[in-house]
Amino acid sequence: MKRNFLFIFLLFFGITVVQAQKGTKERIKVHSKALEGNLIGDPADRDVTVYLPPSYQTDPDRYFPVLYMLHGFTDTDSQWFGWEDHWINLQNVIEQSLSDGNSKEMIVVMPNAFNTFKGSMYASSATVGDWETFVTKELVSYIDSNYRTISNKNSRGLAGHSMGGYGTLRLGMKYPEVYSAIYALSPCCMDGGAVTNPEMILKLEKFTPDQLQDASFFEIAALATSAAFAPNPQNPPFYLDLPAKDGSPRQEIINKIIANRTLNTIDQYIPNLKKLKAIGMDAGTEDRGISEATKKLHEVLDAYQIHHFYESYKGDHLNRIAERIQTKALPFFSENLVFQ
Numbered sequence: 001m002k003r004n005f006l007f008i009f010l011l012f013f014g015i016t017v018v019q020a021q022k023g024t025k026e027r028i029k030v031h032s033k034a035l036e037g038n039l040i041g042d043p044a045d046r047d048v049t050v051y052l053p054p055s056y057q058t059d060p061d062r063y064f065p066v067l068y069m070l071h072g073f074t075d076t077d078s079q080w081f082g083w084e085d086h087w088i089n090l091q092n093v094i095e096q097s098l099s100d101g102n103s104k105e106m107i108v109v110m111p112n113a114f115n116t117f118k119g120s121m122y123a124s125s126a127t128v129g130d131w132e133t134f135v136t137k138e139l140v141s142y143i144d145s146n147y148r149t150i151s152n153k154n155s156r157g158l159a160g161h162s163m164g165g166y167g168t169l170r171l172g173m174k175y176p177e178v179y180s181a182i183y184a185l186s187p188c189c190m191d192g193g194a195v196t197n198p199e200m201i202l203k204l205e206k207f208t209p210d211q212l213q214d215a216s217f218f219e220i221a222a223l224a225t226s227a228a229f230a231p232n233p234q235n236p237p238f239y240l241d242l243p244a245k246d247g248s249p250r251q252e253i254i255n256k257i258i259a260n261r262t263l264n265t266i267d268q269y270i271p272n273l274k275k276l277k278a279i280g281m282d283a284g285t286e287d288r289g290i291s292e293a294t295k296k297l298h299e300v301l302d303a304y305q306i307h308h309f310y311e312s313y314k315g316d317h318l319n320r321i322a323e324r325i326q327t328k329a330l331p332f333f334s335e336n337l338v339f340q
Contacts, residue, residue: 021054021098023105025081025091030111030142038129039239040116040227047112048139049077050147051091053098053105063148065337067330068135068179069110070160070167073119073188073221077110087318093326103330104339106157109143111135113167116212117224121189122160122167123260127231127239135167136175154277154338159183159329161321162290165281166190169262169297173269176276181336183280183309183329186317190262190293194243194254195222201244209237230256263296270304278336279308282324284315 027049035044055062069090071080079086090108097103113120115128124132144151158179160168165187172182195201195218204219212220226240230253233239243253258264266273273279279301283294291312298310309332313320 022095023051023053023091024057025049025051027078027081027083030139032129032134032138034133034138035129035131038125039127039231039233042115042129044129046134047077049081049083049110049112050143051081051094051108052147053094053107055105056107056148060148063150063340065106065155065157065333065339066140066143066147066149067106067108067157067159067333067337068139069108070122070135070158070164071110071113072160072162072164073224074114074217076114077112080110088322090325093322094330097326097330100326102327102334104334106333106337106339107143107147107149109139111139113163116209117227118220119163119224121163121224121228121260122170123228125228125231126233127227132171132174136171136178140178150338150340152338153178153180155180157181157183157333157337159185159325159333160187161185162188162317166262169281170260172276172279173262173266173272176272180276180338181278181280181333182276183332184294185281185321185324185329186283186287186290187262187281187294187297188290189225189260190290190297191264192258192261192289192293194225194257196244196249196254198244198247201242202247204242205245207238225257226253229260263293263300266297266300270306273301273304273306278332279306280310280329280332281308282311282313282328284317284320285312286314286316290317 029045030048032044080090082089120128120131122131124130156179158168165184166189168182168184230241232241241253283291301308
């Protein structure tokens with residue numbers, strides 16, 4: 001009775017109740033020639049989650065911009081898109097943003113970059129494969145060929161969190177002909193050196209493949225970093241060089257790693273960054289190290305007079321990421337991508 005009364009009340013006063021429309025998601029396999037033959041033996045057939053907005057099914061003549069999202073270290077597309085329980089469900093985040101009127105409908109694509117070392121760094125390495133080519137060329141080509149996309153850079157964005165934020169900056173700097181707008185959320189790995197802790201290095205030197213699953217976060221992160229930036233085809237079973245050996249730092253390996261830190265390379269890519277239509281970044285004040293590095297990146301872009309969005313907010317590495325995507329990143333791309 002109360003429900004009927006409420007409906008009549010809303011109808012009488014002309015109040016419309018709008019329920020959020022639901023899009024669909026699908027998990028597909030995309031084969032990558034660029035990842036074939038990687039030394040660690042990871043599959044070249046990669047899982048990819050594709051989110052299709054509500055109108056994709058109801059309006060078959062409509063074409064959509066595409067936002068490529070990159071997940072963080074130890075994460076997967078399956079976790080991020082709610083195929084399994086995780087700290088974020090990106091489909092829910094997207095649809096809440098749509099429901100709130102904060103963003104427009106777009107296709108969202110996330111490749112699974114979880115590998116033997118729990119993260120590819122979205123880099124190019126003989127050990128882990130050429131992830132740069134897979135993400136920027138092969139995946140984009142596949143999505144444009146199989147979905148109703150607006151297939152030009154003006155309608156293509158790139159965003160990511162943590163390792164994915166690093167990947168966003170790395171690929172955005174290198175491939176401005178592919179993306180027109182980028183947004184990095186709490187991007188990792190932008191500055192700092194390499195792990196040379198003697199105790200950890202000695203332990204990693206004795207690691208066997210069956211120990212990888214139980215490695216600590218810092219242990220597997222050290223291996224992933226070397227796999228991405230210091231590959232060695234003559235050094236099985238992991239085909240990488242660690243930044244120290246027998247307890248002593250190896251400067252030539254350290255140099256390879258720090259040469260890939262964003263703040264160490266950014267000056268070489270200023271012309272490319274100026275080709276991007278829009279750049280965004282943010283980090284929580286409690287995200288130690290990452291907050292300071294993101295601010296430094298903001299200051300570098302300011303020094304070069306490159307227009308961008310930057311915000312430092314109260315939060316840590318995870319606790320407000322869903323909210324930031326919903327209220328900041330998705331509206332950012334809704335404003336800066338070209339829609340039909």
